Amino acid sequence: MEPGPELEREIQERWEREDLLGKVRERNRDGPIFYFLDGPPYASGSIHLGTAWNKIIKDAVNRYRLMRGYRVRLQPGWDCHGLPIEVKVEQEVLSDEIECKKDIEEKVGVDRFVEKCKEFALKHVEIMTEQFKRLGVLMDWDHPYMTLDNEYIEGAWYTLKRAHERGLLARDVRIVNWCPRCETALADHEVEYKEIEDPSIFVLFPVEDDSEAEVDLPDNAALLIWTTTPWTLPANLAVAVHPEEEYVLARAEVNGEEWHLIVADKLKVVLSAVADSYEIVDRFPGEALEGVRYRPALWDEVPRLRELHGENDRVHRVYTAEWVTMEEGTGCVHVAPGHGEEDFELGREVGLPPHCPVAEDGTFTEEGGRYEGLYVRDANERIIEDLREKGLLAHEDTVRHRYGHCWRCKTPIIYRATEQWFLKVTEVKDEMLDWIERVEWIPEWAGHSRFRDWVENARDWCISRQRYWGIPLPVWECEECGHLEVVGSLDELKEKARELPDGEPDLHRPWVDRVILECPECGGEMRRVPDVLDVWVDSGVAAWASLGYPRRRDEFEEWFLKEGSCRPEDEEAGADFITEGHDQTRGWFYSQLGCGVITFGACPYRTVLMHGFTLDEEGRKMSKSLGNVVDPMDIVEEYGADTLRWYVLRSNAPWRDMHFSWRDVRDTHRALNVLWNAYRFTKMYSELDGFDPEEHPLEELEEHLQPEDRWLLSRIHTLVREVTDAMERYHVHEAARALYEFVTEDLSRWYIRLVRERVWLERDDPRKLAVYAVLYHAFDRLVRLLNPIVPHVAEHIYRDLLRGEDDPESVQLLDWPEPEEGWIDEELEEAMETVRDAAEAALSLRQRAGVKTRWPLRRLFVEVEDPERLEDLRDVLARVVNVKEVELGERFEEKVPVARPRPDKIGPEFRDLAGRIIRHVEEHSEEVARAILESGEYRTEVDGEEIILTEEHVEIEERLPEGWASAEFEGGRVYLYTEMDEELRREAWAREVIRRVQEMRKELDLDLEERIEVWIDGDREVLEAVREHRDEIAREVRARELSLEAPPEDCDLEREWEVEDRSIVIGLRRGA
RNA sequence: GGGCCCGCAGCUCAGCCAGGUUAGAGCGCGGGGCUGAUAACCCCGAGGUCCCGGGUUCAAAUCCCGGCGGGCCCA
The missing domain is CATH 3.90.740.10 (Valyl/Leucyl/Isoleucyl-tRNA synthetase, editing domain)
Known part of the structure; x- marks a missing residue:
């Protein structure tokens, strides 16, 4: 198993089988309300990368809030009406029968046309639902809100009725954008x-x-x-x-x-x-x-x-x-x-x-x-x-x-004077502008600059469409006296209707067209104005229509009014969080604000995260004609949803347009593998040793914690703090990046590298148990932090490594971790940073000197300002750089000062003697330098004349003593003694032999603990080295017997190695 | 014409709000190394007029002004 589609499917099935959603709900039943409102995607295609990004951001935020105990509204939404679907039905479903708009009424019939539109929408809801589920998005997919439901339509009618009551609904002849193909008016935001x-x-x-x-x-x-x-x-x-x-x-x-x-x-x-x-x-x-x-x-x-x-x-x-x-x-x-x-x-x-x-x-x-x-x-x-x-x-x-x-149909529009219905937003514009200031915008400029600009320039909103598949305009007009009635609900319609058409009420056309009211003014017949509504009204009313309001009050009270604790115009009311792309500035952000102000005198959302668009690597729009479209499902199939999730969340700040890059996707997938390997490492060794975290809590092992253990514990809790802070500010990318850095840099490349040797210690060595305890502790926090971002892998690691018998089934059911300040040691973290830099510098010296890391060296001196700070980490450095001794100090005393003569100063002053003085300085450079450094001057006799040299005549430099190399790093300098003595060489040879045997073990595919017999033959130096380190070699390669002679014929594997121009023959036989 | 965002290494991006080490990372490229979590990893190297021009300042990738280029929205 590895991170990818197969694992994810299995986990998703389990979520479903075990009813994760139900359990999450149950857990947070009494938690504080978090009214997340899903911006309804349009149900006419399959999801694209932008839609995937959108839902992934939402899911990360929701999963985080859930872990914090919030009662999160997890209802997905679907935008089901409108021209786009009508156009698809005309062109794809009923293309044989429809050539122009007239055909809809004359050949097909509104009844059948609307039925087809509904089918089309529902089919795509189903398709897209499956795709969103595949991304691991935790929502109540069986109970979405759909703009085509009667109850939802009533929500929109209610708003129209409110507009009418407030004098904000107007019929007027005006110039409108007109699509001659669709034969309808279009709102400004529908013009491209x-x-x-x-x-x-x-x-x-x-x-x-x-x-x-x-x-x-x-x-x-x-x-x-x-x-x-x-x-x-x-x-x-x-x-x-x-x-x-x-x-x-x-x-x-x-x-x-x-x-x-x-x-x-x-x-x-x-x-x-x-x-x-x-x-x-x-x-x-x-x-x-x-x-x-x-x-x-x-x-x-x-x-x-x-x-x-x-x-x-x-x-x-x-x-x-x-x-x-x-x-x-x-x-x-x-x-x-x-x-x-x-x-x-x-x-x-x-x-x-x-x-x-x-x-x-x-x-x-x-x-x-x-x-x-x-x-x-x-x-x-x-x-x-x-x-x-x-x-x-x-x-x-x-x-x-x-x-x-x-x-929708890309036909050039024309301007026509027609009679249309308008919401007079210009009359409530000031109210809308006030509300913009009271909403939290991420980033700030999304609202206070961009959106404000749009609203300031807004004109009255043309909401009528001369079409079929949409929320019918709930306006009835008396044929006799012209009196208008705006109906706000089905009940009101029933009450006012002269009689209702047969069949189950369906507030769509054509059923609703057949409802005739009686005019309260003159008793005449009232017929419905045949228009339908702009779909942006549909989504604009989502904050209450999705709650079934006004037909039902219960959910509205609970979510919108926070269990009745506030009024719609109060700060806490409405949706707590929405996030959509910047195209929704003129779309959903606007339509909701307009509808909300008209209906409740309030903006229906409180926090908005505006995200960007997904573009190709060159920053171009993804389009079929450019052939640069990336299907998110392709990424999911190849690398898995977690890879896609982590990639989109970390690739850039959400409000910036994303330049999609396959390379970075692969890179992210690698990081997921690194995480996976770290978990497997932990599992493999801890299980081998029968480690039980319950038996060995961290607290009991505290005295055995090594500096790197304390460091990792500090890091994981600093990470908890960082990720929490980022999630609170909806800066999800910062969380995703911090986790990425921690997993790859800290956990895998540093900590595990440092403790690798310790896991080879004897079974019950407490220093080894400390490693396991630290890793379990870290993973316990890590999987929780990872859950909003890569829920599948987090879930797997939780269930496989961490979950105890009485623990919840899912990581999603755990509490969000709190940073345990007691473990945080900022000084240690900083010191470790310095150590890492120093190690890097030292390793580069090794490379320059041509001494492999495997070969031990004698001494490393680290020159830093505050050496005590690194005292505890000396051993870490020694292990990473592979030196016997690490010394720390403010100054490397073994440096030798040397003086270089400056002819430009000596020449003019000493004239004829200059040449000889210069030679003298060159020959006695150390002596001269020391004298000047100590007493400020150097006296000597040249040609019988006493001369005095000061620092003015020479450049004082420092030379390294023989065998040393030095390099600078941020915060100091390292000095490495690169010469090897006989003892070190023998040790090096022993390491070379061990490494070769290990490789041969691997080739034979031996069990980690399986015993072997080993024969080693080679030149004198090699054999001496092996003899000297015999026990160590035997232990590390798990040899029962180790013979210093040529391997026998019947061994399982024999190999001759060329190492540093010497040959070593090694033979292996599996132990019985 | 207006509003907003962006412009830094071949590519993707940090750093800019709150000016102050020698401007960083990952990928890619070239070289070297490591090897029992390794389809990993480590080290080194090459690679930058931080879009341009002014200004403020002891000091500007960062702040201000003006351009240029790209994107989104509007007219």
Whole structure:
């Protein structure tokens, strides 16, 4: 067994069989409330890496909270309605029958269509549930909240009713984003901007009459306008100019005709595009143009424009507007009140109708004149052609720009004036902004900067959709008097209904469409407004709808109101924790805030962790077309869910986008193996020795604890402190990283390396029992800390190594560990750091000197500022560096000071004698140096003259004595004596022999404890070494007999080794 | 055009909020070593204008201002 899919499946089965969820619940039944609210993933596909990351973060937080004793709400959620599913059903399930939206009602029937949508959603809920389970996510998968449940729908209805009561629900004609394929309005957050190419044309609108304006224009004057949507020209009703900006009148020849063109001064550069040359003949401010009447360019092609021109004197005139930009175009803006937000507002101010000759499906109506029946984007070409023929096309080009598309079907949207339903969030915006400050955001800027910016710019929320699969708008309208009723629940519906349709009530269409109310005002028939709701309302109400509120109060009281201890507007109310990607800034964070403020006057969540996106290694979005999509299930199948979990949690801070890397996944998997090996090491030896942690508690072995034991105990409790702190702050990545470092660096690479020899001691040696006790103690804490991050491996180690008979079945049922301050020894940890650095430096000296670690050396001197600090760890150093003696001191006294002459100083001063003085210093460098160091000067006689040298004349350096090497490390310097004497060499040979025998044992696949017979032959030095260390060798290789002669024919394995140019022959025979 | 985030080794990222050793780690690469938890591990080496330019300061990867590049969101 090893960490991976097989192990995980087994553990997951056990969780299920033993009802872990039930036991967790039972354990925390009376604990404090932690209302985690799952942001509902959309039930239309399978999970991707981002969804996996999202749920893994959630699971880590929840598992942590559970261990701390919280009663955590573990309900998963599913977003089941909406256009995306409708589109899939249209295109995948019923593609034979549906070509356009009409077919849904006429060919398929709303009944069947909705049924298919429901099936589709439920099927994907099932698929995705299995995938989430496979990740080891501990949730109540059998009892999710689904936005398609009646009870849930009532939650949304309730909010709409509250909005209506507060005057925040409005029906209004407005410009909306419209998808001509889906034939519905879209909210701003459902529009996706993509770069596309569009025509860019300059068009002449000939001036007809300037009598209402200040300016005096010649007969052939024309407004020059620019547009990238020629198809909106049939709806042109006005031109806007900037009141303060300067405009020019330019004489120019366009298409062989002379015109006087009107453009903004700042944009007159466009004139060179429409004419070879031009001459400016007049200038005036924009406001002077106000009132100029012109003829729209499509005068002949669109009769309706002529009609409007005749009927309404306000139509086809120039108006002023502050929003006219001098950055592109001509400064004369074509205004179509039926196709643009600003156009619409302007029209409303000056009295223009929101004329819109485009139907729901994006084709021109009868009002589109000769373009009737054409799809708007197809009409562009025809319109341009017509303009050209009439000589009114001044210039034609194309432009690449960002244009809105339907987020689901990717069709370019159009703006249309339609009657829609709105939540007037602009009226509660200040309240919403206040709430942003009262929520805890991780990171801080997610809320106080990014989200605030979005909310500040928010417009009223268009919530109506002209579709089928969604929460029906609970608004009934009287056919007689127009009275509106907003219904807040099924009960209310039953009460107010004239009669209910047959069958089980299903609040979806078409059942609900058949409910007819009686008008309380006039007794007339009331029918439902046929729209459904924007799906973002669905998820926006999750904090109470998932609790069954308002139909039921029990869970709402328990979770939302913390067992009735607070009101919705209090700090403690609502969901305690949510976490989603940064795309949800405008999505779920927003819709919940809006719905919450409307319903309860409060934000329904209290702490938000905003996480990033998963990108590929180069930071690009994962997309099918780039072929860089990583399926989380592939990672799970290859390396296991724990690897994926640990990887995503440690790879970067959650709020940053993750650059996925297979390499790092593999690296993480290796770390998991290191953990696994550490556990197997512990298990293997402790079981071999029949160690029972209950029999040998740490406390009883305290006097036998070695410095490294105390160090590991200190480390594990420091780790408990760090991980706890990180989890409390939701900085899950810090926890994952600290654990990774501990497992690989501290536990495996340092502690186990240090105690390896001790586990070979005799069975009941207390120093060995201390190792086991320490390891058990550490693992007991470690598996708890690991559980939120790698629950499968943590569980396995717990059950296999730690769990006693009366202990809980799962690590998840244990308490989160508390740091035991008594074990924490920060000084020791720091000292060990220094020792590790010193060891590293010493090992590198060995390498440079060409002395393998296996060969023992005599002396190591460590020069540090505060040597006493390392006193207890001298033995650790000796073992790691393999030296007989470690000395500590502030200064390595055996260094020899030497003096180097400085010709540049000696020369000028001593002139002729300089050469000889320099030679003298070189020859007596030690002597000179010592004298100067001791008395400040060195006196000698050269050529009969007494000369005095001071530190000024020489450089004092220090030389190492023969046989020593030295290296610096952080905090000090190490000195290593690298020469070996005969005794050390014999010991080294003994080690070489042991190592070879061990390798041969391994080759024979012997049992760890199995006895053997050994023959060794080799040269004199080798044999002497073996003779001298005979007992030690025999013990370590478990030899019953060790002969210093050539192996006999009938031994089990014979091998000749070449070591350091000598040959050693070794033979092994298994002991009977 | 606005808001936010990011920019450091070939790659993935720490360090920046709270300025102060010689800017670190892992992976990858080259070399060497170790071997009874080893499909591990250890050591060494190469590899950096900390995006650019100003400013503040005794001192800037870190703070401030202005650019540039990338991402997300908005217009």
